[in-house]
Amino acid sequence: MDKKKLIEGLTIKSNEIRKIIIETVSKNGGHIGPNLGVVELTLAIHSIFNSPKDKILFDVGHQSYVHKLLTGRKDKFSTLRQRHGIGPFTDRAESPHDHFISGHAGSALSAGFGIATADKGNKVIVVIGDASIANGHSLEALNNMDGKCENLIVILNDNEMSIGNNVGALSKFFSRVMGSKFYLDLKDEVEGMVRRGKIGNKIADIIGRVEHGVKTMVAPVSMSEFLGFKYVGPVDGHSFEELLPALEKAKNLKGPIFLHIKTHKGKGYLPAEKNPEKFHGISPFDIKSGETPKGEVSYSKIFGDKLVEMGENNSDIYALCCGMVKGTGLSGYFDKFKERSYDMGIAEGHTVTFAGGLATQGKIPYVAIYSTFLQRAYGQLIHDISIQNLSVNFILDRAGIVGEDGKTHQGLYDIPYLLTIPNINILAPTTKKELEEILEFSSTYKDGPLSIRIPRDSAWDYNSSAFEFGKWKEIEKGNDTLILAVGSMVKEVVNIAEELKTRGISPTIVGVSSIRPLDEEYIEENFKKYKNIITLEEGRIKSGFGSFLLEMTNSMNIYRKIFRLGIECDFIPHGKRGELLEEFGLRGRPLVNDIERCINAKY
Numbered sequence: 333m334d335k336k337k338l339i340e341g342l343t344i345k346s347n348e349i350r351k352i353i354i355e356t357v358s359k360n361g362g363h364i365g366p367n368l369g370v371v372e373l374t375l376a377i378h379s380i381f382n383s384p385k386d387k388i389l390f391d392v393g394h395q396s397y398v399h400k401l402l403t404g405r406k407d408k409f410s411t412l413r414q415r416h417g418i419g420p421f422t423d424r425a426e427s428p429h430d431h432f433i434s435g436h437a438g439s440a441l442s443a444g445f446g447i448a449t450a451d452k453g454n455k456v457i458v459v460i461g462d463a464s465i466a467n468g469h470s471l472e473a474l475n476n477m478d479g480k481c482e483n484l485i486v487i488l489n490d491n492e493m494s495i496g497n498n499v500g501a502l503s504k505f506f507s508r509v510m511g512s513k514f515y516l517d518l519k520d521e522v523e524g525m526v527r528r529g530k531i532g533n534k535i536a537d538i539i540g541r542v543e544h545g546v547k548t549m550v551a552p553v554s555m556s557e558f559l560g561f562k563y564v565g566p567v568d569g570h571s572f573e574e575l576l577p578a579l580e581k582a583k584n585l586k587g588p589i590f591l592h593i594k595t596h597k598g599k600g601y602l603p604a605e606k607n608p609e610k611f612h613g614i615s616p617f618d619i620k621s622g623e624t625p626k627g628e629v630s631y632s633k634i635f636g637d638k639l640v641e642m643g644e645n646n647s648d649i650y651a652l653c654c655g656m657v658k659g660t661g662l663s664g665y666f667d668k669f670k671e672r673s674y675d676m677g678i679a680e681g682h683t684v685t686f687a688g689g690l691a692t693q694g695k696i697p698y699v700a701i702y703s704t705f706l707q708r709a710y711g712q713l714i715h716d717i718s719i720q721n722l723s724v725n726f727i728l729d730r731a732g733i734v735g736e737d738g739k740t741h742q743g744l745y746d747i748p749y750l751l752t753i754p755n756i757n758i759l760a761p762t763t764k765k766e767l768e769e770i771l772e773f774s775s776t777y778k779d780g781p782l783s784i785r786i787p788r789d790s791a792w793d794y795n796s797s798a799f800e801f802g803k804w805k806e807i808e809k810g811n812d813t814l815i816l817a818v819g820s821m822v823k824e825v826v827n828i829a830e831e832l833k834t835r836g837i838s839p840t841i842v843g844v845s846s847i848r849p850l851d852e853e854y855i856e857e858n859f860k861k862y863k864n865i866i867t868l869e870e871g872r873i874k875s876g877f878g879s880f881l882l883e884m885t886n887s888m889n890i891y892r893k894i895f896r897l898g899i900e901c902d903f904i905p906h907g908k909r910g911e912l913l914e915e916f917g918l919r920g921r922p923l924v925n926d927i928e929r930c931i932n933a934k935y
């Protein structure tokens with residue numbers, strides 16, 4: 333097709349796509365900024381390559397909406413991130429154009445390398461952001477590729493942003509090539525001369541080589557030489573005029589190719605361009621103003637505020653997170669105590685070990701990581717923290733059902749995986765007040781690691797006695813049914829207490845904020861008094877709190893039937909948190925039914 337016509341067509345499509353994304357995300361919420369940034373890039377990739385034969389992968393997958401719209405999912409796109417609707421990231425179960433699951437950063441290069449190794453006849457294109465490429469998993473893949481994969485094209489989507497500001501040496505390395513005034517002036521000059529027909533192809537080629545030399549000079553070792561790639565770029569990722577020939581070149585060269593694209597997060601929607609951090613991932617908003625309705629105060633905020641208060645009185649307190657300062661509630665601490673705040677980048681394993689190092693020197697680290705992402709650091713939790721029994725405090729944010737981010741992000745596994753690790757005590761505040769009390773307690777606790785799990789929920793309070801380590805609390809006194817509700821589940825049981833009464837069930841409700849250690853004294857004294865014992869947790873049932881309780885009561889020679897309620901299925905899909913809690917039996921009428929079923933069970 334005529335190049336001019338092609339670009340005109342793509343430009344029209346890019347406008348349509350931006351409109352669809354803005355309208356859909358304004359209603360459903362989602363990762364708007366990253367997607368608006370890759371509209372031209374994704375359109376250009378799809379026009380040069382032949383998906384699904386050529387395989388396009390997106391690291392994290394939060395920027396794959398344009399790809400979804402171009403690969404048969406346009407009609408259903410209004411259901412984005414809703415229950416039974418289009419998923420938040422790429423998913424082999426959703427489309428033959430999606431070649432690997434995504435959601436966690438850093439897996440696409442390894443997966444892409446594997447796919448390219450197995451399918452040498454087609455091209456494999458991996459799109460990865462400037463923050464995700466610095467993740468340890470990505471670096472292992474880049475190191476291992478070592479010039480080996482001829483059909484692999486890595487596209488670095490460099491917008492100089494993670495969720496917030498990007499951190500680390502690699503991001504500086506990338507911006508040094510592009511940011512150099514000398515290089516930019518030279519590039520403009522050469523392009524101008526070519527356009528004006530002042531130089532022929534041969535001279536342009538020589539100048540091109542000089543340009544490459546300058547890049548190599550500006551960036552001490554060019555990526556291509558360093559890692560065995562052929563480097564193409566940097567390219568303006570919003571210009572089809574630049575993108576199309578660069579992709580064509582990448583397609584025709586023998587790889588592996590490293591194509592460096594520069595983009596702007598939120599491109600084409602002013603509020604998102606002005607505030608890329610807010611619009612990285614956002615709840616429904618007003619298109620005109622970009623405003624979101626004022627939400628309730630979250631547990632993350634309570635944690636962050638309390639840590640600021642504690643940090644004022646204790647200069648040994650350090651706050652650490654992995655590219656998620658705002659999400660974990662740490663913005664206030666980072667603003668106030670810069671020298672004791674560390675955004676480590678997308679580097680969960682490294683962060684855990686770094687915190688271990690701090691702890692050996694008597695510091696008090698608070699490592700705030702979402703439950704799902706701490707899975708990345710299981711090895712470090714055992715090798716570096718548990719074996720040495722180091723006093724590191726872990727805040728497991730988004731523990732339980734997270735909602736629209738779906739199966740890759742649900743925080744369902746932390747109770748089971750932490751319970752397999754010796755020494756780590758596991759706490760789950762049941763109220764806002766208890767979270768604050770636990771945080772106070774944690775700064776003085778010197779006997780090993782503590783984990784504190786908080787849900788993706790607004791903070792809730794209920795009148796109850798003060799927190800005591802290893803002690804459970806009776807919140808309501810009932811008759812022959814005992815419900816042991818872990819952390820976030822206390823609110824759910826309290827909310828159905830009236831409905832239970834209408835069915836003749838009047839349970840004793842116990843708030844379990846201490847998963848390990850268990851309250852053995854309470855168990856000894858009370859288990860024999862109840863006909864029905866039910867546990868309730870916002871996490872996977874298998875190997876969870878209820879299972880741990882069974883195991884422990886068995887060792888204590890207390891043999892009682894214990895009914896365990898929690899998440900039965902292996903993976904929870906995307907949908908609203910509240911709706912999923914109900915559907916999977918942890919809220920409202922379904923929870924009432926399940927409790928009644930346990931009580932009426934014959935065994």
Ligand SMILES: Cc1ncc(C[n+]2csc(CCOP(=O)(O)OP(=O)(O)O)c2C)c(N)n1
Nearest residue numbers: 366435436437461462463464493494495655
């Ligand atoms: C292992 C892991 N840790 C943290 C996150 C949360 N997270 C999602 S996107 C993102 C930033 C990604 O930045 P970049 O790769 O530059 O892509 P951009 O959003 O800028 O396009 C982070 C920290 C994640 N998805 N996976």
Ligand SMILES: CC(=O)[C@@H](O)[C@H](O)COP(=O)(O)O
Nearest residue numbers: 392394435495613659730737
């Ligand atoms: C893609 C990703 O992993 C993050 O952007 C995540 O979606 C953030 O979740 P919250 O919106 O709960 O902070």
Ligand SMILES: [Mg+2]
Nearest residue numbers: 461462491493
């Ligand atoms: Mg980025």
